[in-house]
Amino acid sequence: MPTSFQQPVTHEDGNLLLLTTTGARTGRPRITTLGYVRHGGALLVVASHLGSPRHPGWYHNLLAHPVVGVEIGSRSFEALAVPAEGARREELFAYVVRRAPGYGDHQARTARPLPVVVLERAEPEGWEAPEEVRSLADKLLEVHTWLRGQLRQVGAEVEAHFASPAAAGAPPGLGLQIRQRCLAFCQALEFHHASEDGHLFPGIAHHHPHLADVFDRLADEHRTVARVQGELAALLADIAGADPRRFRAELAEMSAQLNAHLDYEEEVLLPLLAEVPWPPVAP
Numbered sequence: 001m002p003t004s005f006q007q008p009v010t011h012e013d014g015n016l017l018l019l020t021t022t023g024a025r026t027g028r029p030r031i032t033t034l035g036y037v038r039h040g041g042a043l044l045v046v047a048s049h050l051g052s053p054r055h056p057g058w059y060h061n062l063l064a065h066p067v068v069g070v071e072i073g074s075r076s077f078e079a080l081a082v083p084a085e086g087a088r089r090e091e092l093f094a095y096v097v098r099r100a101p102g103y104g105d106h107q108a109r110t111a112r113p114l115p116v117v118v119l120e121r122a123e124p125e126g127w128e129a130p131e132e133v134r135s136l137a138d139k140l141l142e143v144h145t146w147l148r149g150q151l152r153q154v155g156a157e158v159e160a161h162f163a164s165p166a167a168a169g170a171p172p173g174l175g176l177q178i179r180q181r182c183l184a185f186c187q188a189l190e191f192h193h194a195s196e197d198g199h200l201f202p203g204i205a206h207h208h209p210h211l212a213d214v215f216d217r218l219a220d221e222h223r224t225v226a227r228v229q230g231e232l233a234a235l236l237a238d239i240a241g242a243d244p245r246r247f248r249a250e251l252a253e254m255s256a257q258l259n260a261h262l263d264y265e266e267e268v269l270l271p272l273l274a275e276v277p278w279p280p281v282a283p
Helices: 058-066 086-099 102-108 135-163 176-207 209-237 242-275
Strands: 004-005 016-022 029-035 037-039 040-045 067-072 075-083 116-121
Touching: 004 058, 016 058, 016 135, 029 040, 037 067, 037 086, 040 086, 058 176, 067 176, 086 102, 086 116, 102 242, 135 176, 135 242, 176 209, 176 242
Parallel strands: 004 029
Antiparallel strands: 016 029, 016 067, 037 040, 040 116, 067 075, 075 116
């Protein structure tokens, strides 16, 4: 697995982590050793690149694939990587420099503002994994619950954006918080639907050929959701120029389409999967 190393600056507590990103061009995992600073319940990393005039590769990777892997000692977990913006970036960078002064030296070497990336929980607020998943039906419902929670959180952040005082008249750009969470959701949904189309649906259809019309409908719904998802992703590609009102309308359409699809999928598939053990039993 490819590994890169960014020379750490001096930290008060010498904290280092391994950050696994997905290559923006290659799609392959990339591991980088970084210094970090704790801030409340989140971790902060700085894309300093030793004060280079260009952002490091790992920063471009997390903009393309916001969900990253974090390893600290013996603990590893997934996180959502969100670069701070505006006044919050200034506040967090000052906080980092107080604890790791070397980053101030790095900033002095370059004209680009060094991005401060917040590594926060990848799960939606209020999410708790079920205590026990015994069947494939349980697993499917767990994934659906996670997707619904992510979609609700994206929607809540968008509504908060429109309700803010700055949104009076013409709303400002959507911001990286919304972009990163929505992009992460879209990528997770795409992976889930590809898994269903490639493995789950053909496997069930083989044992239940009389449900051909059901799987045709599910495949059509996947294509419909993918179309709206693609339009959202296109808007997110240019976050500064994205039309927030159009984004809000596209998100509302995808929410309606996806929730109806998940409801129907659960209605027809959960009874069929209730007796299939999870994890799968080895033959």
